[in-house]
Amino acid sequence: MAEICMRGVRKRYGDTQVIHGIDVEIADGEFIVIVGPSGCGKSTLLRMVAGLETITEGEISIGGRVVNQLEPKERDIAMVFQNYALYPHMSVFDNMAYGLKIARTPKDEIRARVEEAAKLLELGGLLERKPRQLSGGQRQRVAMGRAIVRKPAVFLFDEPLSNLDAKLRVQMRLEIKQLQRKLGTTSLYVTHDQIEAMTLADRLVVMNQGRAEQIDTPMAVYSDPATTFVAGFIGSPAMNFLAGTVEADGHGLFLGGDARISDKGSDLSGLAGRAVTLGVRPEHLLAVGESEAEIRLGVELVETLGADTLAHGRPVGAAGTPLGDAALGGEAPGLITVRLPGLAPVREGERLPLRMAEGELHLFDPDSGRRIADV
Amino acid sequence: MHKRVTFRHPLLPYLLVLPQLAITFVFFLWPASQALYYSVLRQDPFGLKTKFVGLQNFERLFSDPTYLNSFDVTIVFSLSVTLSGMALGLLFAVMADRVVKGAATYKTLLIWPYAVAPAVAGVLWWFLFNPTIGILAYALRSLGYDWNHAVSGTDALILVIVASTWKQVSYNFLFFLAGLQAIPKSLIEAAAIDGAGPARRFWTIVFPLLSPTTFFLLVVNMVYAFFETFGVVHATTSGGPGQATTILVYKVFNDGFIGLNLGSSAAQSVILMVIVISLTMIQFRFIERRVQY
Ligand SMILES: Nc1ncnc2c1ncn2[C@@H]1O[C@H](COP(=O)(O)OP(=O)(O)O)[C@@H](O)[C@H]1O
Ligand SMILES: [Mg+2]
Numbered sequence: 001m002a003e004i005c006m007r008g009v010r011k012r013y014g015d016t017q018v019i020h021g022i023d024v025e026i027a028d029g030e031f032i033v034i035v036g037p038s039g040c041g042k043s044t045l046l047r048m049v050a051g052l053e054t055i056t057e058g059e060i061s062i063g064g065r066v067v068n069q070l071e072p073k074e075r076d077i078a079m080v081f082q083n084y085a086l087y088p089h090m091s092v093f094d095n096m097a098y099g100l101k102i103a104r105t106p107k108d109e110i111r112a113r114v115e116e117a118a119k120l121l122e123l124g125g126l127l128e129r130k131p132r133q134l135s136g137g138q139r140q141r142v143a144m145g146r147a148i149v150r151k152p153a154v155f156l157f158d159e160p161l162s163n164l165d166a167k168l169r170v171q172m173r174l175e176i177k178q179l180q181r182k183l184g185t186t187s188l189y190v191t192h193d194q195i196e197a198m199t200l201a202d203r204l205v206v207m208n209q210g211r212a213e214q215i216d217t218p219m220a221v222y223s224d225p226a227t228t229f230v231a232g233f234i235g236s237p238a239m240n241f242l243a244g245t246v247e248a249d250g251h252g253l254f255l256g257g258d259a260r261i262s263d264k265g266s267d268l269s270g271l272a273g274r275a276v277t278l279g280v281r282p283e284h285l286l287a288v289g290e291s292e293a294e295i296r297l298g299v300e301l302v303e304t305l306g307a308d309t310l311a312h313g314r315p316v317g318a319a320g321t322p323l324g325d326a327a328l329g330g331e332a333p334g335l336i337t338v339r340l341p342g343l344a345p346v347r348e349g350e351r352l353p354l355r356m357a358e359g360e361l362h363l364f365d366p367d368s369g370r371r372i373a374d375v
Numbered sequence: 376m377h378k379r380v381t382f383r384h385p386l387l388p389y390l391l392v393l394p395q396l397a398i399t400f401v402f403f404l405w406p407a408s409q410a411l412y413y414s415v416l417r418q419d420p421f422g423l424k425t426k427f428v429g430l431q432n433f434e435r436l437f438s439d440p441t442y443l444n445s446f447d448v449t450i451v452f453s454l455s456v457t458l459s460g461m462a463l464g465l466l467f468a469v470m471a472d473r474v475v476k477g478a479a480t481y482k483t484l485l486i487w488p489y490a491v492a493p494a495v496a497g498v499l500w501w502f503l504f505n506p507t508i509g510i511l512a513y514a515l516r517s518l519g520y521d522w523n524h525a526v527s528g529t530d531a532l533i534l535v536i537v538a539s540t541w542k543q544v545s546y547n548f549l550f551f552l553a554g555l556q557a558i559p560k561s562l563i564e565a566a567a568i569d570g571a572g573p574a575r576r577f578w579t580i581v582f583p584l585l586s587p588t589t590f591f592l593l594v595v596n597m598v599y600a601f602f603e604t605f606g607v608v609h610a611t612t613s614g615g616p617g618q619a620t621t622i623l624v625y626k627v628f629n630d631g632f633i634g635l636n637l638g639s640s641a642a643q644s645v646i647l648m649v650i651v652i653s654l655t656m657i658q659f660r661f662i663e664r665r666v667q668y
Contacts, residue, residue: 050564050568051567051568052564052567052568071567072564072567072568073567073568073569073570073571077568078568079564079565079568081561081564081565082561083559083561085559085561085562085564085565087562087565087566087580088584089583089584089586098566098569098571098579099568099569099570102569102570102571102575103570146565146569150569
């Protein structure tokens with residue numbers, strides 16, 4: 001059992017810096033998911049914790065012990081790789097027992113521990129098989145088994161589910177979560193899949209271009225994204241962004257043309273006159289009758305998913321004029337998405353009247369992209 | 376899942392494999408059958424009369440001490456060339472796999488000896504070990520060893536082994552390097568996290584995963600040592616001193632073209648052929664059974 005602490009961790013390959021200073025404190029037993037787009041440095045960060053990459057600058061400690069100079073084997077960690085990295089010439093049993101044999105664990109205990117792990121992971125009848133005789137999901141379980149038999153202080157996962165098909169991915173996701181709950185081992189899990197991240201994490205580290213944009217619980221990241229990047233990355237379909245100006249009354253936003261939008265749940269009086277980026281999630285734009293409408297969506301494309309319907313299009317004013325004019329310095333806004341419950345009777349080419357859900361407004365500074373806190 | 380090609384004309388596929396068949400026939404089947412044919416004949420010393428003698432040529436060979444000695448020499452020679460050539464090739468490949476800077480230069484330099492003809496390789500080492508002018512012989516003498524491959528059978532055998540090995544190391548190096556680079560890095564990393572040090576990682580993960588390459592090279596190197604090293608021996612020791620470096624393939628040449636005993640020479644090449652065919656068959660069966668994982 002161990003807590004992990006990173007202080008000002010940086011990584012450079014030659015002249016290119018890929019990690020720009022990460023600070024995070026991970027409590028004992030916590031499940032932390034590092035999420036971000038491909039190439040943002042997630043694997044690099046995880047591999048620095050594992051001891052597979054040197055730490056250019058900063059400090060990583062595991063269980064109160066600085067591990068910068070320690071070999072992987074001295075760090076008391078286990079790692080699950082994206083391609084599983086099972087030893088192809090060894091049986092499932094030997095794959096799981098490899099680390100224990102090296103640690104000179106007594107034979108009976110090795111057998112007992114491997115069998116216990118096999119039972120936990122439902123690998124009972126497969127111990128004598130070679131990895132090539134297993135399905136993707138079974139290989140994944142063996143990789144997990146190899147990690148848990150050693151009872152390490154920390155589990156590291158690098159996109160362990162990326163090579164599985166969608167259905168198996170959902171199932172394994174649940175199994176990993178249950179397993180981690182049962183074992184209570186501190187875990188660091190890397191993924192680019194925001195749904196995986198949201199469902200697994202106690203806390204998320206949302207990364208972008210080598211920086212941690214936000215570190216918080218999934219709900220906090222979802223409801224109060226710290227930057228436009230986080231707001232756009234977490235949640236599917238992505239949050240919509242519109243340029244606007246806060247009106248003098250402190251409740252409305254002028255969006256250009258004849259369009260304004262208001263949120264009675266928010267008090268924006270402190271921001272009157274300020275240019276902002278307005279963020280609103282697809283599910284927080286409600287289809288209403290023409291009389292209640294604030295903006296309208298010129299529907300260009302409809303996706304029917306069954307449980308809900310996604311309407312994509314461009315926002316237009318009351319008179320049908322596109323939003324965004326020279327006064328706001330913005331070009332016409334891009335496509336926005338509205339999520340309507342069930343099989344909504346919306347057709348392409350239609351003009352859909354919309355209103356904002358109350359208290360669901362996100363405002364960001366248009367220059368820095370940072371959240372404007374007092375909304 | 377085999378992809379079947381359909382040809383418009385029924386003769387076309389045969390036409391396409393014809394060149395390969397012709398080469399196999401001209402350079403293997405025909406000479407092999409000639410050897411088989413001559414191995415059961417005997418000519419008188421003037422080459423005037425030829426008569427059928429059945430297996431007598433073979434019987435004589437196996438009761439001839441010089442031939443049996445040649446067998447022993449060949450076994451020592453082939454095993455030494457194969458094992459040291461492969462060990463060095465593997466060692467260099469493992470080191471090249473780790474080098475980051477200057478890797479291309481290092482690899483190119485290691486590949487060069489392969490471009491050298493066996494006879495040239497032999498002469499090169501013959502000069503280096505030459506008792507009067509060779510720098511290596513000089514170095515050995517200063518260490519207290521009086522090297523002379525013209526007199527000492529052991530020295531001569533070591534000379535041909537070194538020259539033959541040197542030439543083959545490049546080939547082994549290339550294959551081992553390709554084999555090493557095909558092993559996913561994450562396997563090595565997983566083993567490191569499991570607590571294995573570099574030596575243990577090599578012997579329990581890398582080496583077993585290289586076994587298909589190793590067995591392939593074993594066959595190739597044995598065949599090389601049996602046949603292609605003829606040039607090395609011919610250019611340096613001519614099988615001497617005494618019979619110390621007369622490997623089987625050299626004896627085939629020596630008895631046939633110098634001693635002009637065509638029947639015995641043909642019988643020897645048939646034996647060589649049987650040895651290599653059986654070696655290859657045993658090893659390939661072994662590869663199919665055991666080396667797959
Ligand atoms: N060995 C390396 N040498 C140079 N650049 C590297 C190396 N490894 C990774 N990078 C770079 O570091 C960045 C982050 O990579 P990585 O951590 O693998 O991203 P992620 O796992 O988030 O997809 C990428 O831009 C990648 O090109
Ligand atoms: Mg990655």
